[in-house]
Amino acid sequence: MARKIGSRYTAHQVIGRGSAGTVWLGEGPEGPVAIKLLREDLASDQVLVGRFVQERTALTSLDHPRVVGVHDLVVDGDDLALVMELVHGTDLRSRLDREGPLIPQAAVSIAADVAEGLAVAHAAGIVHRDVKPENILLDQASSPGPGGAPRAKLSDFGIARLVDAPRRTRATRIIGTPDYLAPEVIEGLEPRAAVDIYALATVLYELLAGFTPFGGGHTGAVLRRHVTESVAPLPGLPEDLWKVIAQCLAKAPASRLRATELAARLREQLPSLAGQPVLRVSHPDASTLPAAEYDDGYDPHGPDDGEDHGDPGRGGTRQRVARRRGPAVPLVPGAQPDSSRDTHTSLRRPNREELAAFAEASRQERAAREAAAARPGSGSTHRRPGSRRSGAGSSVRRRRLLVGVVALLVAAGALGAYKAFAGENGSAGAPGGDSSNSPSTGPTDGSTDSSTDSPSAGTDPTSTAQAAGPERAPGTVSGWGALTGIPVGGPPVAAALSGSRMPPPARTA
Numbered sequence: 001m002a003r004k005i006g007s008r009y010t011a012h013q014v015i016g017r018g019s020a021g022t023v024w025l026g027e028g029p030e031g032p033v034a035i036k037l038l039r040e041d042l043a044s045d046q047v048l049v050g051r052f053v054q055e056r057t058a059l060t061s062l063d064h065p066r067v068v069g070v071h072d073l074v075v076d077g078d079d080l081a082l083v084m085e086l087v088h089g090t091d092l093r094s095r096l097d098r099e100g101p102l103i104p105q106a107a108v109s110i111a112a113d114v115a116e117g118l119a120v121a122h123a124a125g126i127v128h129r130d131v132k133p134e135n136i137l138l139d140q141a142s143s144p145g146p147g148g149a150p151r152a153k154l155s156d157f158g159i160a161r162l163v164d165a166p167r168r169t170r171a172t173r174i175i176g177t178p179d180y181l182a183p184e185v186i187e188g189l190e191p192r193a194a195v196d197i198y199a200l201a202t203v204l205y206e207l208l209a210g211f212t213p214f215g216g217g218h219t220g221a222v223l224r225r226h227v228t229e230s231v232a233p234l235p236g237l238p239e240d241l242w243k244v245i246a247q248c249l250a251k252a253p254a255s256r257l258r259a260t261e262l263a264a265r266l267r268e269q270l271p272s273l274a275g276q277p278v279l280r281v282s283h284p285d286a287s288t289l290p291a292a293e294y295d296d297g298y299d300p301h302g303p304d305d306g307e308d309h310g311d312p313g314r315g316g317t318r319q320r321v322a323r324r325r326g327p328a329v330p331l332v333p334g335a336q337p338d339s340s341r342d343t344h345t346s347l348r349r350p351n352r353e354e355l356a357a358f359a360e361a362s363r364q365e366r367a368a369r370e371a372a373a374a375r376p377g378s379g380s381t382h383r384r385p386g387s388r389r390s391g392a393g394s395s396v397r398r399r400r401l402l403v404g405v406v407a408l409l410v411a412a413g414a415l416g417a418y419k420a421f422a423g424e425n426g427s428a429g430a431p432g433g434d435s436s437n438s439p440s441t442g443p444t445d446g447s448t449d450s451s452t453d454s455p456s457a458g459t460d461p462t463s464t465a466q467a468a469g470p471e472r473a474p475g476t477v478s479g480w481g482a483l484t485g486i487p488v489g490g491p492p493v494a495a496a497l498s499g500s501r502m503p504p505p506a507r508t509a
């Protein structure tokens with residue numbers, strides 16, 4: 001059923017759903033638009049509304065073919081809506097889930113498009129902070145790029161940071177997927193443009209391989225891998241292209257390419273990738289392995305996070321990949337908003353002690369593996385960086401014993417971290433910089449009352465909300481690369497939390 005959004009827009013039908021709200025196909029004075037209607041609890045948060053209104057200039061300022069343009073911001077009674085350019089197509093997550101890895105030329109073309117979008121944003125002082133396939137839309141209306149790839153557009157600019165309200169995190173969890181988080185974010189540094197480059201390199205790796213370099217298993221394990229592990233070259237990928245990806249996955253943000261450089265380097269690769277088939281990369285969590293081959297508690301026979309993992313997809317490698325994530329949000333007309341989307345994992349930034357415990361567990365794990373490898377007749381124990389299994393060898397029983405020892409060590413580390421966490425109760429999870437100092441915002445006009453805005457300024461004149469100032473509590477967790485404020489209530493998320501092996505949240509204002 002159609003509904004009015006402000007005085008100028010009509011929302012006709014739901015075309016997508018995300019963790020922050022529902023996306024509608026709508027209509028405005030200039031024709032069809034996409035309208036992202038924020039969830040009720042977000043829209044009724046006056047602080048949040050104030051942030052959106054204050055930063056409407058930043059939200060609406062990006063005008064580039066590789067960025068989904070935000071035309072308008074509507075604050076109208078209980079509604080808080082972003083009016084966006086309507087993209088005719090699908091999002092990259094749906095494409096990946098449906099068809100698996102892309103041919104290299106198409107993957108690189110999409111990544112180059114996104115890098116160009118990022119370049120424009122970074123030049124304007126805006127960091128996206130939530131680059132992931134869900135936020136990359138494929139425009140089927142424009143003519144395809146190299147390798148038949150649809151042209152890509154990056155959406156949701158700056159929204160993660162806006163919704164990342166510190167006051168919400170006391171009663172709720174930070175929501176997001178850890179797969180794309182740059183190590184410096186995990187270590188508590190202020191997110192800068194380089195976090196987007198890391199996330200984009202992760203996306204490109206995923207487009208080529210079908211899985212992310214550091215994802216899989218428990219949240220703690222994923223975070224640990226981002227910080228401590230390196231990733232091996234993808235077999236079959238030209239060395240020059242691998243160098244670009246590896247450089248952008250560098251642990252040190254300063255070592256990564258800038259967005260403009262990345263776009264140029266990727267475009268350079270395109271001609272030589274013509275005709276190259278999809279890479280055949282075995283997933284490290286291949287479902288054929290017995291449970292004992294998994295050394296960090298990952299259950300190969302089923303998700304431990306309570307998520308609905310949907311259709312396992314096409315067999316073998318891809319099956320494991322598909323099971324790691326929830327299904328894409330279907331573009332179902334008329335579907336009800338669903339804030340318990342399952343493509344996200346609930347997580348909290350680990351504190352210093354937890355990170356130390358993760359690193360120690362990692363060190364012990366590596367030492368135990370090396371010791372096992374050094375023993376004569378122990379068979380191959382080579383472990384591909386980022387993988388969750390040891391190589392298939394002959395001494396399965398011995399390896400099971402080893403896995404047990406490692407599991408005990410990890411558990412001991414986690415217990416230590418938990419004690420440290422419980423002991424310090426209050427400082428945990430709040431080492432991040434205050435995002436009010438973050439350069440991730442674009443220019444703001446300082447307006448605090450949206451009702452004074454003219455329509456041309458990007459805010460609907462029907463606005464009735466009082467815009468509060470940009471309040472930020474001390475201890476803001478900035479740059480978690482994710483949306484905060486989703487209530488934990490639902491069983492899937494609760495199960496994910498218990499599966500994360502992380503201590504309960506303890507935040508102070």
Ligand SMILES: Nc1ncnc2c1ncn2[C@@H]1O[C@H](COP(=O)(O)OP(=O)(O)OP(=O)(O)O)[C@@H](O)[C@H]1O
Binds near residue numbers: 017068085086091483
């Ligand atoms: N401008 C748009 N034009 C067309 N479809 C869109 C547009 N923006 C979003 N969609 C569709 O709506 C879906 C939900 O988008 P939304 O941005 O709310 O969530 P998300 O990015 O998938 O997840 P999250 O909000 O959790 O990051 C997208 O996956 C996409 O299919």
